[in-house]
Amino acid sequence: MTDKLSDQETWDGEHLSELALSCLADGQDVIDAVARVHAESCAECTLRLGGLALESHDVGVALRLAKKLSVQSVKAAHGFPTLLVAAAGVLAAVCGAPALLEGVPHVVDWAFAAPRAVPILTSSFVALSKALAAGPGGAAVSLVSTFALALVGYAVARASRSTGVTS
Amino acid sequence: MLGAVFFASPPPRGNIGAMTTAAPTVEAFSREAAELRPLLKAVAASVLHVAPEHPDVDDAVSETMRRAIEGRTRLRPGEPLRAWIVGIVKHVALDAARSRTRALKRQANDAPVESTRDLAARIPDSKPSPFERTARTQELERLEAALGALPDKQREAVVLFFLEGLSYVDIGKRLGVPMGTVATWILRGKKALAASLSAELGRRSET
Secondary structure (H helix, E strand, C coil): CCCCCCHHHHEECCEECHHHHHHHHCCCCCCCHHHHHHHHHCHHHHHHHHHHHHHHHHHHHHHHHHHHHHHHHHHHHHHCCHHHHHHHHHHHHHHHHHHHHHHHHHHHHHHHHHHHHHHHHHHHHHHHHHHHHHCCCHHHHHHHHHHHHHHHHHHHHHHHHHHCCCC | CHHHHHHHCCCHHHHHHHHHHHHHHHHHHHHHHHHCHHHHHHHHHHHHCCCCCCHHHHHHHHHHHHHHHHCHHHCCCCCCHHHHHHHHHHHHHHHHHHHHHHHHHHHHHCCCCCCHHHHHHHCCCCCCCHHHHHHHHHHHHHHHHHHHHCCHHHHHHHHHHHCCCCCHHHHHHHHCCCHHHHHHHHHHHHHHHHHHCCHHHHHHCCC
């Protein structure tokens, strides 16, 4: 097996073949010195070499990026404890089952009571909010709510960044 | 007392030693980078669409060498110098091409001086927008599909070259095929993968 391209593979008429230029663009020492000198002295071959080097560079960068992202997504998939969450759900369902079953006979009562309860609860909430805002703790309540909202926003942004494509 | 002061201050020999240790590193780096000069010239000429002897090409290559030598510490261990420095020359040449286009436009139109808002709008955002991220994801999916569509041995050769950093000769030995076959596989693979990429991705993925 030879480590150099043959003349037939290297030359395409007076100029270097695309194969030879591609090897040069990839930094492979597989063409002879005459061809190497030609690549540096012939304007046409130099321009083609530049184009191939750019193409090679872009493909390499994109492949490395694709590999990096696929590694990240595999890590992310492994990072979520699906089994543990499922086990916790099952445990919660088992523990809560007696209470839920006890409540089944009252479901009909709740269904009738709910339409009356919603307006009462809403008006109570509005009254409470007004009282708090008017009182001395009003400013504090606004501040705490703003802070809580900002925290929630930050958490959402973090979560979307960790699941999204990173640069 | 005097002895304490003398030993507390850094001895001059230490500085000289540090310089001599650092000097060969710069020298070796410069030598290695200089070997890539013909390739950098070719890339710059290709980006600028001018003859390799054009002064702009020399300027771009010199600027690239300067940036590479100054920023050599940013080259991560194991990262190929060739790919890194080609990335630099591409950016330098693209910047030069943009400046040239702007200068030509200004000359042709006798355009008024740009407002601060226009200048601010031209400053590129370092973070990709959601649209860019989506486009990039789609392009990478196309790239993966194109890679998956390559024949097995050809795909293996492309992966060994671009991701494992093996030479054509080593790939040939590993796959049991002549080096010329590897060169052909990689050339065809590059063409297929490049077709799945837009020029924009290559630019953005380096940021």
